Amino acid sequence: MRSTPPSRSQLIELIGQNILTAGSRQDLLATIADCLQFTAVAQNTLIFRQGEEADGLYLVVQGTVQIFSEHDNNRLIMSHSSKSHLFGEFLLCGNSIRSTSALALTDCRLLFWPMETFGALLLQQPEDFTPITTRLVRRLGWNQTMLALRLSSLFIGLNEQIVRDLINALTIKSIPANTLLLKQSDPAEYMCIVINGQFQVCRENENPQPEMLAVIGRGETVGEVGLISGSKRAANVFAIRDSTVAYLNRNAFERLLKQHPLEINQTFVRSLINRLEKNSQVKTNTANTFALINLSPHLDPFEFCRCLLKGLQNHSLARVLTSTIVDQAFMRPDAAQCDFNNLDNASLVQWLSEQELAHEHIVYLADARLNPWTRRCLRQADHVVFLADAEDRPDIAALEAQLLAELNANAVKKTLVLQHPKNAQTPIGTSRWLKPRQLDSHYHVRQQLQSDFDRLARFMTGNAxxxxxxxxxxxxxxxxxxxxxxxxxxxxxxxxxxxxxxxxxxxxxxxxxxxxxxxxxxxxxxxxxxxxxxxxxxxxxxxxxxxxxxxxxxxxxxxxxxxxxxxxxxxxxxxxxxxxxxxxxxxxxxxxxxxxxxxxxxxxxxxxxxxxxxxxxxxxxxxxxxxxxxxxxxxxxxxxxxLLDNTDNLGGVSGWQLLWSRLNPWAPRINMPGMVQILTRASMIGGLAQQKKxxxxxxxxxxxxxxxxxxxxxxxxxxxxxxxxxxxxxxxxxxxxxxxxxxxxxxxxxxxxxxxxxxxxxxxxxxxxxxx
Structure with a gap:
């Protein structure tokens, strides 16, 4: 496809119109223009694919590009980029992964800004680039919020402009794990949309233990019923992972209602109806993130992860993350060890969120000690998997005791995987591992026997x-x-x-x-x-x-x-x-x-x-x-x-007569099943009636x-x-x-x-x- 690139003056004008660089000085725009590479893309060409490593930004000169994300075999249309629009944003720290795909809906003329030259200019002119980097970080947050809304059953069907208006009305906040988001009986002044992370919803009543109602994740909402009706909070909502949520308060909701009365009314009425229909159902999410805790120091957890990853990749994009991988991505030691209050935490949380968006399943391999990375693995996980050598002693060691104490406070699923030698016969002594632990499930695998790991992966991903x-x-x-x-x-x-x-x-x-x-x-x-x-x-x-x-x-x-x-x-x-x-x-x-x-x-x-x-x-x-x-x-x-076509037995049945009928070929035939057949069939009748239903x-x-x-x-x-x-x-x-x-x-x-x-x-x- 032949196409003429824009002139340098046209480039500078186009860059100045973009939201990322708007308001920048002319000399900075000229410097940026010198870094851009022109490319022509034919209609229906995939410009980049979800899961690929990000290598730069794109700016549309002419044409229309569709940005979409694929989840559970569904294509979610995120947005459309046309002239002067930017797409392909990346993280400034860590090797960034594409969380979306880009498709040219028409023949397009594009400008490409390589990540290397972006980074070089950032180092050369940090003060001039501060507004640009700030906007870039906001754009990444905007993209994650857009994905959450597209995944939401509440906002499904809203057109792109209404969704943009909704995003502009939201307030985004980070919520650390083990934090109360909504408190039962409080006034409902706002609703929340989960951008990433996970929350447990439970109700306090006369029973000693709270009633478990749901576990919710990305794209799901809480508090909308109270926001509409003015009623008080009906349940507690508790963060069980480090999470990001978007708040929609009452004033912002009323402004949206004035802008789009028909669409917003239909959206929230539909939500009320769905809640009434599903009121008695306890809802849980399929796990997408797993923390792997190795309880046996002599086992090779990396070999285990390689076999498990092979099984997971039979079903979806999957990745294993370790503290070493995080350190390498951020190009500095101990980058994985920052805690929630550290200044680098926001960058790490965003990078991990990007990995989770790009991959349907992530395995977080914890370190061999209780450090910030191990704690983060637990906070990121929907499902915690404990790995142990089946031939070890089943006692709970100090590290496991500390981890279990933290985990027992929330609804994260806990599984024990016992690894056996490759030629092992029938396992023995499993109950000794299970009795002292509160687990949801356990599985056996043999070392390097891929079929066992494939089975484990199917259970973990809900494909068993x-x-x-x-x-x-x-x-x-x-x-x-x-x-x-x-x-x-x-x-x-x-x-x-x-x-x-x-x-x-x-x-x-x-x-x-x-x-x-x-x-x-x-x-x-x-x-x-x-x-x-x-x-x-x-x-x-x-x-x-x-x-x-x-x-x-x-x-x-x-x-x-x-x-x-x-x-x-x-x-x-x-x-x-x-x-x-x-x-x-x-x-x-x-x-x-x-x-x-x-x-x-x-x-x-x-x-x-x-x-x-x-x-x-x-x-x-x-x-x-x-x-x-x-x-x-x-x-x-x-x-x-x-047992059909039986002989009429009016007047009773003589066992002697029945026996004579069976032994004597000339005697009249009596069709009647024996006692064993009758008792066997009778014992099945209740179950047969049930199973047909x-x-x-x-x-x-x-x-x-x-x-x-x-x-x-x-x-x-x-x-x-x-x-x-x-x-x-x-x-x-x-x-x-x-x-x-x-x-x-x-x-x-x-x-x-x-x-x-x-x-x-x-x-x-x-x-x-x-x-x-």
């Missing part, structure tokens, strides 16, 4: 995939086929849960057993049968089942599984659903596999626990609570209708393999049932994976297993009962 396996007696073997199909399509499961037979298979999967081992071990468990007993409590004693499960799982604890696991049971003493997430795996599986009437209830703290199918045979809702933001695949092996809205993919024709007690046909689940799931996944946002297929190759060639091992033996 949860798999729910329902109960269904022998039909549950279809779950093994589902797991094989998922593996072949490269779909990584991060968390697993289930009920009854689904709980047993979920536990085996969480132990990372392969499909052949799962099939053989579970089939052996089920066809073994159990001892009948005097039917005062149940038909079977449960002794054989207990011994078999103990032989499979030993004394493994749920906390020691490689991936998060849960199963459910029904507490018939209290009529509640029990969710098993800790304790021995054996106790949890026995409770989840105790159908009433067939097996005796399990006793826990004096209460009676039976098969969870009574209340929730496919606990998708539990998975949704445990995996917020992630995706869920639910596998249902039960039909709503079953909720499966549509909670599961991202609902699978129901066609296994209705297999009997509930057909454990000897396990291989055929598994193959049916495999074939069905393989076809379903082809369409599902093409939809946006679903787990893409990876080029994985897997050896063929016995599931590819199903065989039937004979007739159904009598009185064979396994996991339900």
């Amino acid at each position: 995939l949860g798999l729910v396996l329902g109960g269904g007696a022998a039909r549950g073997f279809a779950h093994i086929g589902v797991l094989k199909a998922l593996k072949e399509r490269g779909i990584a499961v991060d968390m697993v849960g289930g009920n009854s037979m689904g709980a047993v298979l979920a536990a085996e999967f969480a132990l990372q057993w392969d499909e052949n081992r799962m099939l053989e071990k579970t089939r052996q468990l089920c066809v073994r049968g159990d001892r009948m007993t005097l039917p005062l409590v149940s038909l079977f004693s449960g002794k054989t089942m207990t011994d078999a499960l103990e032989n499979l799982f030993g004394d493994i604890y749920i906390e020691d599984l490689w991936m998060p696991f849960f199963c459910v049971s029904c507490n018939i003493s209290r009529a509640t659903l029990m969710i098993h997430r800790q304790g021995t795996l054996l106790a949890a599986l026995l409770s989840s596999n105790a159908p009433p009437g067939l097996f005796p209830p399990q006793v826990s703290n004096g209460d009676l626990l039976v098969d969870g199918a009574l209340l929730n045979n496919l606990p998708v809702d539990v998975m949704r609570e445990l995996n917020p933001g992630g995706r869920i695949i639910a596998v249902d092996v039960n039909e709503r209708e079953d 909720m499966r549509a809205g909670l599961a991202d993919l609902y699978l129901q393999p066609p296994v209705k024709h297999f009997p509930l007690t057909g454990y000897n046909r396990a291989r055929a049932i598994a193959y049916a689940g495999y074939q069905y799931t393989r076809e379903r996944l082809k369409g599902w994976q093409t939809q946006p946002g679903n787990n893409p297929a990876l080029p994985l190759r897997h050896a063929q297993t016995a599931l590819d060639s199903p065989t039937e091992d004979g007739q159904i033996p009598a009185a064979k009962h396994g996991a339900m």
Whole structure:
């Protein structure tokens, strides 16, 4: 694209019209003009991209440039720059990162002011450049405020001019962590918009502990209802990170209302309606910033960060920041160690905010001691991750005790990651780490095993995939086929849960057993049968089942599984659903596999626990609570209708007559299921009714393999049932994976297993009962 550059006099005139250099002396404008480089840009050309290192400023001579930012796969239009407008502002301290992108909407003629020449002139003429640098810093703050408003659900839809007027009406302030922003019952004289940082909203009532209402971050607002209605503050708002907020007071709000009555009225009325609709919902933000605290001095936290960063970058732009990186960016030692009251703090806060704008996820690696940088890491974090060597002593050391004391006062999520040797088998002793700590979650990773770090990254970013396996007696073997199909399509499961037979298979999967081992071990468990007993409590004693499960799982604890696991049971003493997430795996599986009437209830703290199918045979809702933001695949092996076409039994049923009908081929056929099938089906009815109501809205993919024709007690046909689940799931996944946002297929190759060639091992033996 050919274009003639402006003359020197035209350059000086153009520079003088710009907001950054307006009012400067003519000789300074001439000096600046000599530093500028002319460039012509064709329509639809990307001038610079969000996340790139800033290398200079741009001034528009002719044309229109669109400034936009990309967040959560959405393009947010920030502003438009035309003749004499400036764009591409950068920080004066530290290596600056572009927090926005610039696109030429038309053919453009631009002037480029390189950062190097800007810095050189600043050093040569510091007094002359003071007004320019002051305006540049304000422009950077203006850009961050614009982004917050574009992210805000309150101000969505307002045109660019109204947003500019709104920014001009705001007052910007820095709020240190652990500071009360709004106090409950105070007069509501202003509202606040979060520019960066994070706040906890809670309400004091008659209870000893405040009621947690929300955690809010960039672009979210508080106090607008009180500003409109004149009511007092309804809650306390507390800074849990170093933050920046914009205040809109009552006078400024009334001026805006006079300027734009229709638009401002619609904006705030919509906010009131939304608040009323969501009044009972507790809202939390997905974490974007993480503080990593290394509790084991001999571990290499940099190697851990390299593996974690690789996993994070599968989902978004991500970066690790250390005190050394900050020192290098500011080109002086101990730049990272300034505290909130230091004169350099404002520059550091702005630089960190720019990093967070340019990257969707930031990992702040704390130093090995409690210094200003470590404290800043905690204040910047939405989520604190403690790293420890699993083979170390689990005691809380002095540094961790100090950090926990500071963290327990706010709502920041806390996670423990235990690192194991690369060839480690099943973890042990995890509960000793968890008991003395108040944590939200824990995960296991093996050193340099990238798949473990990828799973951790998916949990940290809200992209984890949860798999729910329902109960269904022998039909549950279809779950093994589902797991094989998922593996072949490269779909990584991060968390697993289930009920009854689904709980047993979920536990085996969480132990990372392969499909052949799962099939053989579970089939052996089920066809073994159990001892009948005097039917005062149940038909079977449960002794054989207990011994078999103990032989499979030993004394493994749920906390020691490689991936998060849960199963459910029904507490018939209290009529509640029990969710098993800790304790021995054996106790949890026995409770989840105790159908009433067939097996005796399990006793826990004096209460009676039976098969969870009574209340929730496919606990998708539990998975949704445990995996917020992630995706869920639910596998249902039960039909709503079953045991149909039975013979009329008016006058009663004689067991002898039924037995004679089955043994004598010439006797009239009596279609009636046996006691075991009836009790098994009856135990599922409540859970089936529940799961039909909720499966549509909670599961991202609902699978129901066609296994209705297999009997509930057909454990000897396990291989055929598994193959049916495999074939069905393989076809379903082809369409599902093409939809946006679903787990893409990876080029994985897997050896063929016995599931590819199903065989039937004979007739159904009598009185064979396994996991339900």
